[in-house]
Amino acid sequence: MPDKSKKKVDIVTVAKAARVSASTVSRYFNHPDLLKPATRKRIDTAVRKTGYIRNRAAQTIHGIRSGTIGVLIPTLDHAIFAEVVQAFSDEVADAGFTILLASHGYDLQREYAILRKFLEHRVDGVVLTGLDHDEAVFQLLDQQQIPSVLIWNYAAHSRYPSIGADNELAGRMIADHVLSLGHRRIAVMFPPTQGNDRAQARRDIVLETLAQAGVTVPEDWSLTTVYSISESKQDAQALFAQPDRPTALICGNDVLASGALYAAHATGLSVPHDISIVGIGDFKGSADIEPPLTTVRLPARRIGQEAGQALTQAIIDPTAAQGHSLHVAPILMQRQSARALP
């Protein structure tokens, strides 16, 4: 039915077709209750016939909300970020927002550039991943006075409201757990930490917790491995091949831990009998891997949802106090990849 001719159809095209003024058509969309049912009906058919689609850009220049939220993550390739984004998107979609998504690949400069682009699009809100960002990023946010939230990592005193888990706590929890199982000969495997405050915090706290218990990790038992199952499998295999083996391996995240699990399997080591392996994150497959991975859960979905609620709230009611940080507690998931030393 809709008119297929290429001439652009705008609000006045519809107005003409319905024999009303443009203002009335505008009202049809924004305050339908102000219209006489008969006119409403007339416009309705006109819209249908012309195939009219509202132009959000034209609305936006009136200071009307754009209906978009900019979401800035390191990468979608980590399942955990994909999960947060999905949850966030679902949450804000209900309120009519669409997300503008971009990833910076841990490059702070790109993050700034992308944020600017978001701002050019006049996003109604911004989501940034992690607590640490370039000072220029914060200045831009301050200056534009745009509702923003930092997700994934939590800190009570963050510069903008943060919604996420306390990564230091998570690190301490897993380290404490391993310690409590009686392990003292412990190896660690973490991802590189440049531009990644989350991994950084985790590593530091794990090492510190161990140190406080009098456990020091020898140089060659402290592995740095990129986020990849194959890499971690390889590195762990090398570690396990050494004559002198640790009794436990703490991994900075579950991907690394999965790789380590496979490495153990490939090396003929039995987990948790010969070695205990733990991760951080509780990623999707972690509960089902063999053996099920002991880890601490960082509730991604929950974070996405909470962030979505907080941000829509802040956008819809800008007078309300600038949102508060929210801590989504990590949870120790005791499964079968770690055991107590006899």
Add this chain to the structure above:
Amino acid sequence: MPDKSKKKVDIVTVAKAARVSASTVSRYFNHPDLLKPATRKRIDTAVRKTGYIRNRAAQTIHGIRSGTIGVLIPTLDHAIFAEVVQAFSDEVADAGFTILLASHGYDLQREYAILRKFLEHRVDGVVLTGLDHDEAVFQLLDQQQIPSVLIWNYAAHSRYPSIGADNELAGRMIADHVLSLGHRRIAVMFPPTQGNDRAQARRDIVLETLAQAGVTVPEDWSLTTVYSISESKQDAQALFAQPDRPTALICGNDVLASGALYAAHATGLSVPHDISIVGIGDFKGSADIEPPLTTVRLPARRIGQEAGQALTQAIIDPTAAQGHSLHVAPILMQRQSARALP
């Protein structure tokens, strides 16, 4: 430095600060070469001082491109889609496009609604996942004459250019492979197929290929399992517990296959000695799981990249022929989870 006062800064604010007209400021951004170096410099500092950020919405109503591409996927929770999106996003970001992302969760009605929303935002292009869509969706696309591509699945005769792998081919490849290994007692496990043409096509072709070889899959060896490791582990465990066991299990995707692998492990079955298990997709961990999974690779990154290139091309040069479909060939990855029957 930038002015922190809340009064909105627009192009005329900058113009005043630089003692030029608004048009000149506009030219500063769009045709800088038309400006005298001195004026350019003056505007430059004015922009900096005022903290001005261009308003894309205002440009867009002039028919200028919005610089956004709408990407519509079923869900980000499947790593494979996250991967395509990431690759696509990287590709188009280079050309200055930002993506508007939304997921429909396999609900065709929602897909239509989201597409409309994209169109309201005047996206410059649209990416849809899969070949099958509501007729209304295609009509909208036809009517709006907007560059569009269907990704993930390929078909030579698709209604809009499709860029992806031939899922039927992938299904046939893996079925043929299992057959060629000498298996005849074969079980299959596929995800539910409603609203999911990809899974549908795979299942049909696998069954058909087996049938052509004279192999029929008994009712209770044909499992339908939602996309989830834990579910598939459970279902596979039930299957393996039966007295009469198949010699091979073909899974509709690698997630299902991973679950089955864990199930075998948990049941004390050795893979591939006691049973061969294969998947489709070659997901991220598939090469590193124990044993490494035999599967057929659906090159997600490649698809995302190709789609990105094709779409930017179509947007930048609309006169060029409406893009062509592109087949990204699936590749059989022979690893260790399947063996030839003696």
Add this chain to the structure above:
DNA sequence: CGCATTTATGAAAACATTTGCAAAACTATT
């Protein structure tokens, strides 16, 4: 039925830009 309300609609200004055209400011040439 006429007047005062109330309700529904239209005209025009506003929003932040871009752009065609014309005027102004330079340069080069004689």
Add this chain to the structure above:
DNA sequence: AATAGTTTTGCAAATGTTTTCATAAATGCG
């Protein structure tokens, strides 16, 4: 120094909406 040509800039119109204000139409009431 005057002219012609070129480069740089400004003015004003245009873009697709929303909104304020005013007017027209409908309704209620005595």
